[in-house]
Amino acid sequence: MHILAISGSLRATSSNTTLLKAAAALAPAGVAIALYDRLGDLPHFNPDLDDIERGIAPPAVLAFRALLNQADGVLICSPEYAHGVPGTLKNALDWVVSSGELLGKPVALLKASRATYAHAALKETLSVILAQIVDEEWLSIPLPGNRVDLAGLLAHAEIPALLGHAMAAFVHTIHAGRSETSS
Ligand SMILES: Cc1cc2nc3c(=O)[nH]c(=O)nc-3n(C[C@H](O)[C@H](O)[C@H](O)COP(=O)(O)O)c2cc1C
Structure with missing residues (x-):
């Protein structure tokens, strides 16, 4: 199984990107989570x-x-800027509105911080393009600030267990959706 992870932050030391890297490190057996790192290259x-x-x-x-x-499946983790979705992430989503790659695709919204407005706006956009939105409490991983590094996250007392559980639950959701479609 292949999951594409997209961070809404272009910052080299982004906490959202770091959380996605930790999710990749904790992916269940047989699941590859690859980080999409070309968001800033999209025109x-x-x-x-x-x-x-x-x-x-x-x-x-x-x-x-x-x-x-x-x-x-797609895993998105994004900060909020000025109560909105970062322009680079919205731009990427705009490129797939008409081409339809996210239609029916399970898209999980991983939450590293509150980002209430951005989260709601992301959900609205994803629902318009008919993605299968996965927005569950188990996708909320409270980070100890936005200056985290990968080794620190992986050594944290609680985060690896929360993140490992979230990834297993997302994979389960993808499998469940598939069996619904085929039945
Ligand atoms: C210009 C700017 C605007 C921001 N606006 C908000 C905001 O409206 N709401 C919020 O919760 N955080 C806001 N933040 C904080 C960022 O979301 C926060 O620093 C986040 O951790 C950055 O993500 P990153 O570490 O992945 O780069 C803003 C930060 C910047 C630089």
């Missing part, structure tokens, strides 16, 4: 650059869509 969304029928779009966009197509 500004412009429908004029996108010819979906002919498969023509900027190369970074085509690569992003291919990764989403290959993924069984």
Whole structure:
């Protein structure tokens, strides 16, 4: 099983990205969680650059869509900026509205901080593009601030267990969705 992890932060030492890296390290056996690290390379969304029928779009966009197509599920962890979703993340989602890679795709919203407005806005956008949103209490992993490093997170007294459980539950949700579709 392949899960694509997307952080809404471009910061080199981002706490959201670090949490996703920890999730990758704690992925259940047989599950690969790969971090998408090209969010900042996507051009500004412009429908004029996108010819979906002919498969023509900027190369970074085509690569992003291919990764989403290959993924069984998507894991998003994002900060909030000025009560909104970071522009880079919203831009990435705008590129897949018409092409439909997230349609019916399980998308889990991992929460490292409150980010109430961004979270609600993300859910709204994902529901419009008909993603299968996974937003459960077990996806809330309270971090001890935004200056965490990977080794520190993995050595934390509670976070590895919470995160390991969250990843196992997300994988279970993906499997359950598949058996619903096939029955
Ligand atoms: C310009 C700016 C605006 C921010 N606005 C908000 C906000 O509206 N709500 C919030 O909860 N945090 C806000 N924050 C705090 C960030 O969400 C927080 O620092 C977060 O941990 C950054 O994520 P990162 O560590 O993954 O980069 C803001 C930070 C910056 C730099």
